[in-house]
Amino acid sequence: MKAAMFTFLMLALPMSMFSALPPSMYKKAQTRSANVMVVRVGKVTQYRYSRNRLYVKARVKVLSVGRRTSRRIHRGSWITIRYKTVSRSPLGRFGAAATPVLKRGHVYRAYLKRNRHSRSYTPTAGARSFIKLD
Numbered sequence: 001m002k003a004a005m006f007t008f009l010m011l012a013l014p015m016s017m018f019s020a021l022p023p024s025m026y027k028k029a030q031t032r033s034a035n036v037m038v039v040r041v042g043k044v045t046q047y048r049y050s051r052n053r054l055y056v057k058a059r060v061k062v063l064s065v066g067r068r069t070s071r072r073i074h075r076g077s078w079i080t081i082r083y084k085t086v087s088r089s090p091l092g093r094f095g096a097a098a099t100p101v102l103k104r105g106h107v108y109r110a111y112l113k114r115n116r117h118s119r120s121y122t123p124t125a126g127a128r129s130f131i132k133l134d
Contacts, residue, residue, distance in 0.1 A: 029125035033111035036066030041102045054087045058102045080120040097127035107134040
């Protein structure tokens, strides 16, 4: 009995370290986000760079901006969002949920940060970086 319990614990403990993030962690990331804006997706390009991983590049139009958003961004601006995500989770995958792939024509509240090198934006709140509004 003790051997079975020991074996169970040795298998279960590593899995619990990679469990999904609690909702409070996503909320904290949204609160700390440098740029909050409402965007309409114009064009989405996806590149598969591994069996289940995607590189997403989206061209979006800014419909409204939050208080913390940079002065350079204003209503009507077109910006580029780039990020990597998982297209489908492999069986037994643990950890945070994947950032969703944006869909053309939809409106989202986006939590982003600016990448100075590529002059584009990246999601800051993981799976909750894009909240669908329509």
